Amino acid sequence: MSTHLAAGSTRPTMPDELLRLDGVAMHYGKGETSVMALSGIDLTVSRGELVAIMGASGSGKSTLLTIAGGLTQPTSGEVVIEGQWLSDLPSAQIAVLRRRTLGFVFQDFNLIPTLTALENVTLPLELDGWPRRKTRTAGLDALAAVGLKDRAQRFPDDLSGGQQQRVAIARAIVGTRRLILADEPTGALDSATGEGVLRMLRDRVDAGAGGILVTHDARHAAWADRIVFLRDGRIVDEHVRDHPESLLAGRRTT
Amino acid sequence: MSVRQSLLAILNQGPCYGYQLRTEFDRRTGSIWPLNVGQIYNTLDRLERDGLVAKGDTDDHGHVYYQITDAGHTEVTSWLSSPVVRSAAARDELAIKLAIAVTLPGVDISEVIQVQRRGSLRTLQDLTKTKNASGEPESAGDLAWQLVVDSLIFAAEAEVRWLDHSEARLARASAAGLMAPMQLKLEPPKRGRPVRAAADNDAQVAGSR
Numbered sequence: 001m002s003t004h005l006a007a008g009s010t011r012p013t014m015p016d017e018l019l020r021l022d023g024v025a026m027h028y029g030k031g032e033t034s035v036m037a038l039s040g041i042d043l044t045v046s047r048g049e050l051v052a053i054m055g056a057s058g059s060g061k062s063t064l065l066t067i068a069g070g071l072t073q074p075t076s077g078e079v080v081i082e083g084q085w086l087s088d089l090p091s092a093q094i095a096v097l098r099r100r101t102l103g104f105v106f107q108d109f110n111l112i113p114t115l116t117a118l119e120n121v122t123l124p125l126e127l128d129g130w131p132r133r134k135t136r137t138a139g140l141d142a143l144a145a146v147g148l149k150d151r152a153q154r155f156p157d158d159l160s161g162g163q164q165q166r167v168a169i170a171r172a173i174v175g176t177r178r179l180i181l182a183d184e185p186t187g188a189l190d191s192a193t194g195e196g197v198l199r200m201l202r203d204r205v206d207a208g209a210g211g212i213l214v215t216h217d218a219r220h221a222a223w224a225d226r227i228v229f230l231r232d233g234r235i236v237d238e239h240v241r242d243h244p245e246s247l248l249a250g251r252r253t254t
Numbered sequence: 255m256s257v258r259q260s261l262l263a264i265l266n267q268g269p270c271y272g273y274q275l276r277t278e279f280d281r282r283t284g285s286i287w288p289l290n291v292g293q294i295y296n297t298l299d300r301l302e303r304d305g306l307v308a309k310g311d312t313d314d315h316g317h318v319y320y321q322i323t324d325a326g327h328t329e330v331t332s333w334l335s336s337p338v339v340r341s342a343a344a345r346d347e348l349a350i351k352l353a354i355a356v357t358l359p360g361v362d363i364s365e366v367i368q369v370q371r372r373g374s375l376r377t378l379q380d381l382t383k384t385k386n387a388s389g390e391p392e393s394a395g396d397l398a399w400q401l402v403v404d405s406l407i408f409a410a411e412a413e414v415r416w417l418d419h420s421e422a423r424l425a426r427a428s429a430a431g432l433m434a435p436m437q438l439k440l441e442p443p444k445r446g447r448p449v450r451a452a453a454d455n456d457a458q459v460a461g462s463r
Contacts, residue, residue, distance in 0.1 A: 056418065056422065199386070202386070217411075218374075218375060218378055218410070218411045218414035218415065219378065219382070219407060219408075219411045221375065221378075222375065222378040222379045222381070222382040222407075223382055223386075224379070227375050227379070229368070229371070236368060237368055237371070237372055
């Protein structure tokens, strides 16, 4: 659970820890007109763990995600990805780390329409200079993991919304990437399709990835191991799932 | 009450004895609301009193079979073809708690909401985990169970959304200075019907003539 240490403190790195935020704060603007978007955020994500971030609009959910992904630099505090302090790294190296370790999934899929599903998935590997054959194998593996190997040569327009989002998840986990950062990934999908995407995300995390799921929907957040609640840029509550199956007595022996 | 109609709908499939009805009810509702045999027999007594079932044969094991009557059959048809209407005035423990809390001095209402949200989210997580562990339904019984779990999931979600909404509403009210707690009234409360409600009633009665 969250321990409130001062910004810049160095908590020990746990062996399974993928991501850690230490006393992260974000202010926009300076002086009297400065707006606080995040304050005192301590958060860790380990392998095999899905953390949901909930909160009203403007509570700082999406800002938190872009900071966790190294897209935005916090005003203060530390972001540590697999033991590397982002503040120690030059921006070129942060870009490499992002490419190799992190995968983003957005509400509107963000696939490139002129590339096939496979090309979309392998793009980060190509940018990283992987050899062609290895890239292709990794891309097909990632598509297989989301049940879309047979759609590898399709273009995004030929795929349903749910399939496009699964391609985006494949892109987020391709190669060595193991931290999935998802911002309302089911927002554009109907309820049943959205559930399929969450199931896929859950499966990838159970297979050893780590994930952050930003959502305003309690039913989606319930897929996570931990739900962190933001209000006005601060974590107001955080709880871990425990004692499952305790609610429904006597079920499923058939 | 739905247990009564459910048992009647099962009896509409053929005569059953008490314990058998209990098993049938369980497997058709995912065993989520287990009934005890006492409830079953009480319900059967009342159904018999109302002429909806009749006591039939007793088998070699001493099981007394109950059989649906024509009136019972009509009742089942009518149940299935009409909506379940929940009384708007049915007591909601949580709504009452929040309503009372908002009138009390020294209560941090946002903390009350957050504590509840934590509890409701935990319920939602547990239900989701339980549902996800079950896989695809393989029988009508599985399907019945999943429908019930879905219903509990949606109810828990609605609770969380209502809490979000209440929190936003209270924040606005607080900003508008409406959050002063109620004091106890010192004059003795008037007995009988409130004057305004009585006047409204009269108007209604007059209007309906």
